[in-house]
Amino acid sequence: MQQNKKKVPEDYMRQALELAKQGEGKVSPNPMVGCVVVKDERVIATGFHEKYGGFHAERNALLNCTEDPQGAELYVNLEPCCHYGKTPPCTEIIIEKKIKKVYVGCLDSNPKVAGQGIQILREHGISVETGILEEECRALNEVFFYYMEHKQPFVAMKYAMTLDGKIACETGDSKWVTGEEARAYVQCLRNRYRGIMAGIGTILEDDPMLNCRMEGGRNPARIICDSKLRIPLDSQVVKTASQIETIVAFHPKEAERYRANAGAETFEEVKRKLEQQGIILLEIPFKQPEDMEQPVNIAQSSENFQRLDLSRLLQKLAERGIDSILLEGGGTLNASALQERLIQRVYAFVAPKLVAGAKAKSPVEGSGILFMRDAVTLQDIEVMRFGEDLCMMGRVRR
Numbered sequence: 001m002q003q004n005k006k007k008v009p010e011d012y013m014r015q016a017l018e019l020a021k022q023g024e025g026k027v028s029p030n031p032m033v034g035c036v037v038v039k040d041e042r043v044i045a046t047g048f049h050e051k052y053g054g055f056h057a058e059r060n061a062l063l064n065c066t067e068d069p070q071g072a073e074l075y076v077n078l079e080p081c082c083h084y085g086k087t088p089p090c091t092e093i094i095i096e097k098k099i100k101k102v103y104v105g106c107l108d109s110n111p112k113v114a115g116q117g118i119q120i121l122r123e124h125g126i127s128v129e130t131g132i133l134e135e136e137c138r139a140l141n142e143v144f145f146y147y148m149e150h151k152q153p154f155v156a157m158k159y160a161m162t163l164d165g166k167i168a169c170e171t172g173d174s175k176w177v178t179g180e181e182a183r184a185y186v187q188c189l190r191n192r193y194r195g196i197m198a199g200i201g202t203i204l205e206d207d208p209m210l211n212c213r214m215e216g217g218r219n220p221a222r223i224i225c226d227s228k229l230r231i232p233l234d235s236q237v238v239k240t241a242s243q244i245e246t247i248v249a250f251h252p253k254e255a256e257r258y259r260a261n262a263g264a265e266t267f268e269e270v271k272r273k274l275e276q277q278g279i280i281l282l283e284i285p286f287k288q289p290e291d292m293e294q295p296v297n298i299a300q301s302s303e304n305f306q307r308l309d310l311s312r313l314l315q316k317l318a319e320r321g322i323d324s325i326l327l328e329g330g331g332t333l334n335a336s337a338l339q340e341r342l343i344q345r346v347y348a349f350v351a352p353k354l355v356a357g358a359k360a361k362s363p364v365e366g367s368g369i370l371f372m373r374d375a376v377t378l379q380d381i382e383v384m385r386f387g388e389d390l391c392m393m394g395r396v397r398r
């Protein structure tokens, strides 16, 4: 008879990673963490961080053991915390339950933990082994690590284009580029990211809802870049702003000037009406030429300096606890974000369709680069298929 193969630490860590994923969309800005407790080669408990503010994975697992965990081994994809936050430190319960050995996927970059979690465990005679499936563990929480290390939201640009590189027809019609399966996956992405960002061009053209329609999903905060406050009061996003967090980034002087020229309602009136609907208005300055990092990949043009400073906007969003953003363009906003080097990940959906038209919009517009050698490139590429559509995704190479 064939013997069951003895499990190695990587097997249990894989299980911890799978458990961690169940927290997707529910724990941010916390990381997704899963935990497996093993005694005499038997799993006696599992747990994961289920919701923001709730118990961490280790505590959930250790309170859920089918037998006394004394002398057991514990597998967790992120270093156990050692500080009092919304819940007591995980190191405390690991020590209290007399765990013999802890296997850690990767260290925490939160300065309140950062190596101190494992140090405390070792000081209490618990053996600790780190770096089990480290790459996978860091990849699962790429958003958390980026946000912790840069104090800025992790931005993923997502677009759907035809085989000839268009995100809409010349008329602006864009419903739909991809099929149902690809669009269902986009709903999963919206559940995963804490915010969704679009330009006013897209709002005026498509009047989208920008919500998450995945079953049991969570609506991301909607962020609209609209210097002149052109957003219509009867647009879907404004009409639903009392139910879904909606932020409009604008430039007060530009909005005032535009309103004065338009001769309709004054800027103050529009501002008051938007706020009454529940819109959060964020004043953002324009990008200044001297702020541009050198050298830039995308050719600079004066046109780019009459745009909201997206880095400043991201800082303000980070202060509001927004750790990640799904950027759903269009091409004008996408180009600015790329030029400001704010994009960390790309999801490019490609549909087997051709629409042609020199004036039909493409995913990233702006001035573009002059030489192919300066192209922004991706790494860690994955290709997924959704019905007849493809999605190529990867991280922006730095």
Ligand SMILES: NC(=O)c1ccc[n+]([C@@H]2O[C@H](COP(=O)([O-])OP(=O)(O)OC[C@H]3O[C@@H](n4cnc5c(N)ncnc54)[C@H](OP(=O)(O)O)[C@@H]3O)[C@@H](O)[C@H]2O)c1
Residues within 6 Å of the ligand: 158, 159, 160, 161, 166, 167, 168, 172, 173, 174, 177, 198, 199, 200, 201, 202, 203, 205, 206, 225, 226, 227, 228, 230, 307, 308, 309, 310, 328, 329, 330, 331, 332, 333, 334, 336, 337, 361, 365
């Ligand atoms: N297939 C897809 O995946 C997809 C996704 C999204 C959109 N679309 C299509 O894209 C089209 C709209 O694209 P678009 O390029 O015209 O509009 P957009 O990128 O959605 O919006 C551009 C506008 O946003 C405002 N803005 C504010 N801050 C900005 C900044 N820092 N950088 C750039 N823009 C900033 C500007 O207007 P102000 O100066 O007035 O502020 C700008 O004109 C629509 O046809 C839509 O259907 C397709």
